[in-house]
Amino acid sequence: MREPIFGRFDPPRSSDHLLGPVQRLKTPMRHYRESEEVDVCIVGVGSAGGVLLQRLSRAGLRVVGIESGPFWDVERDWVSDEAGSHKLYWNDLRITAGANPITLGENNSGHGVGGGSVHWAAFAPRFHPSDFHIYELDGVGVDWPFRYDVIRPYYEMLEREMPVAGPARFPWGYPHSYPYGPHPSAGVGDVLIKGCTKLGIPVVAGGPVAILSGSYGDRQHCIYRGFCIQGCKVGAKQSTLYSHVPDAVACGAEIRDRSMAARVNLRPDGLVSGVTYFDAAGNERHQRCKLVVISGYAIETPRLLLNSASPGHEKGLANSSDTVGRYLMVQAGNVILGRFPQLIRLYKGPPAHALTEEFYETDPRRDFARGFAVQTVGPLPIAFAKQMMVAKGAWGWGLRKVMMDYNHWATLGLLGELLPWADNRVTIAEERDGHGLPVAKVTYGLKENDKKLIEFGKRKVMEIMSAAGAEEVVQEARYAHLIGGARMGDDPDTSVVDRFGCSHDIPNLFCCDGSILPTQGSANPGLTIQSLAARTANYIIAQSDRLSQGLRGLPEEPPIRHDLSPPGTYQRGIPRIPWPARQS
Amino acid sequence: MTSQNPAADHLLPVDPQSGSPLDPRRQPGYYPGFSTLDQRAFWDAATRQTVMDRVEQVPAIRFFDGGEAATMQAICNRILPQDDRDPERRIPVLNYLDNRLYSGMSDGYRYEDMPADGDAFRLGIQAIDEISVHLHAKRFTELEMAQQEEVLETIHDAHPPAGGNIWKRMPVDRFWLLLVQDIAAAYYAHPWSWDEIGFGGPAYPRGYVRLENGKAEPWEKDEQRYEWEPPPGARSGGYRPVGGGRPHHAPPGQSGTH
Secondary structure, three states, X not given: OOOOOOOOEOOOOOOOOEEOOOEEOOOOOOOOOOOOOEEEEEEOOOHHHHHXXXXXXXXXXXXXXXXXXXOOOXXXXXXXXXXXHHHHEOOOOOEEEOOOOOOOHHHOOEOOOOOHHHHOOOEOOOOOHHHHEHHHHHOOOOEOOOOHHHHHHHHHHHHHHOOOEOOOOEOOOOOEOOOEOOOOOOHHHHXXXXXXXXXXXXXXXXXOEOEOOOOEOOEOOOOOOOOHHHOOOOOOEOOHHHHOHHHHHHOOOEEEOOOEEEEEEEOOOOOEEEEEEEOOOOOEEEEEEXXXXXXXXXXXXXXXXXXXXXXXXXXXXXXXOOOOOOOOEEEEOXXXXXXXXXXOOOOOOOOOOEEEOOOOOOOOOOOOOOOEEEEEOOOOHHHHHHHHHHHOOOOHHHHHHHHHOHHHEEEEEEEEOOOOOOOOEEEEEEEEXXXXXXXXXXXXXXXXXXXXXXXXXXXXXXXXXXXXXXXEEEEEEOEEEEEOOOOEOOOOOOOOEOOOOEEOOOOOEEEOOHHHOOOOOOOOOHHHHHHHHHHXXXXXXXXXXXXXXXXXXXXXXXXXXXXXOOOOOOOOOOOOOOOHHHHO | OOOOOOOOOOOOOEOOOOOOEOOOXXXXXXXXXXXXXXXXXXXXXXXXXXXXXHHHOOOOOOOXXXXXXXXXXHHHHHHOOOOOEOHHHOOOHHHHHHHHHHOOOOOOOEEOOOOOHHHHHHHHHHHHHHHHXXXXXXXXXXXXHHHHHHHHHHHHOOOOOOOHHHHHHOOHHHHHHHHHXXXXXXXXXXXXXXXHHOOOXXXXXXXXXXXXXXXXXXXXXXXXOOOOEOOOOOOOOOOOOHHHHOHHHOOEOOOOOO
């Protein structure tokens, strides 16, 4: 067997906590006593929780993050192997039901510090300006309590903090350019470009993805190995574990990993007093705090609110409107597979590397509202076999045979906007988890607009695949991402939290993650989730005097705080084209 | 075509030109000589450990009892046939499946209308035997290859002629997906299957540099195709929609890709 020139790649023998091959976590981490009332307790250190933890601790607040999964030492814990990455996903029991039950686990649910940002493919497009008022424009869904201009500075900030690599000119939505250069194209991206170009559809390649196209501080550039959704050992793909958590820990935040939140507790005056959780050894513990932020994502956030029901809050915390758990959304995520006479080798390059948003907006010529994006995807062999099981009905010799052609197939993903409906929801099931906590039941069904959109979108992607030269095109139905379940709005009767993420019912209880998004557009939600987290953090910091006294924060947009970005990220990576619109 | 002899005396794929069986190979597929395991010195230590454990520490059967294991092995042999592999190079998919069920490793959800995964497999084995008896008056393990495929095909088509009591407790289309995806996941987790399909395998810290046009890295192999067809009489070689094409049986995908 051949050996590498400089020897095998073994992690150093030191006990350093390694985040990628170079980055090290500053240890020991600060530790707060449970009897100590900290300023903020964050439940869930994932996409949103990681950013919140970093902002709040950098601003000098005393912050504890309670995370159900492990604090990954990635060089030792993660593997470049599909089956071996099972531990990155939420594998505890959930019940899935409804007319179109959604698959959970690896499909959309993270576990461990970094959460969903550990296993996302890292497509980081912005929402379009239209996404913030689709009821006004199209008469469907609901309007956000604010417009695009409020989130835009946070998009620009997070695109540098992650950072995002992408094309110099991104033409859709609010046109913009990316601070870091695009990635080289790989086989599947070539297929998307070819198919779109043939049909006259504009397309971009090389991003926008939160993957490093060049080395960045103590993080290495992408090596194009294709294992993005198995957790990036390289350190190139952004997760908050790499981009925000190290700064949080350096600023004195504490993360208690393998700790499962059981309920949010109330004081006699009706304010939140802290969080009860089970630690790694299974002992029940209580952390006192002045303010709680729940960042458990679209299923665990509603579950914790519902499981925290108490006298005066019989339907669950923050649920006087009976909206907790409702308006749960997934995006249409059909995978379209095309077989080509030539080799593609779809496993090379980041699965996420080219897309078109040409069909994103409502088109009056179509018989449904809203639209979709078309993106590259890159299933590794197990995922591909499962897709062939559905898309071709393959099994037995047929499965063996089509799998032998793995390198001849290219895969594109539909990413379509499905609308929020009250009866698509998270409730509490009868089953209990290992801690005795009732598990979540997820009920989902498609409505008419959703079905029409999927049908049209699927056919359009199949058309693109054929135009690229595929000799056979098949598809499987699938759903991607989770959004909603604790939505924000100005009206306390129809939403759970206000425009800043503060619950309408309890002034020192916040939710901040994908669950608060009222609608989801046809963009992958990761960038928006992290951008909203930075904004909610700014709000908590700006209103900390009032909030710490148990008063509701004032309804004022917080100032932009570039000084709270992780060091060295602000104003690094300057977009190359000055857009006229940027001066507005 | 090669269907003149439906009662073939072998289970081997055939050469479509001559109709003669292709001898079992150490490594079927179009990348002869490609070995991901030969590259393991270039993998990181944690990945090397995980993959080598999978190859070298095959878990014992602990979840299924003797009878169940025998039937399940026969089912695995048809869902993921390996007759074209040298006997010592067959991937022990049943052991990996059994280990998942024994260790209670869950995928993070259960359909409301499904029992727990382990119970689903036990019920499924029972139903498969009931269908076998109904169609051919024999247990599944005693059937010929084509008869076994016929039994499984009724589940694939969501139209089983027997086992009604079991299908009341467990929708047949959901069981089919559970069965096939678990067996396929066990097979395509093994490095020998990566060699077969030309997948590069673990690639950290080295990565890839030839991204476009399906080009091979210096340590990968170019494709060398040969034609083959499933054994004569095999029913699983064609492709039909799961659920027999009835729209309400069209299943959603099971795996995350974006």
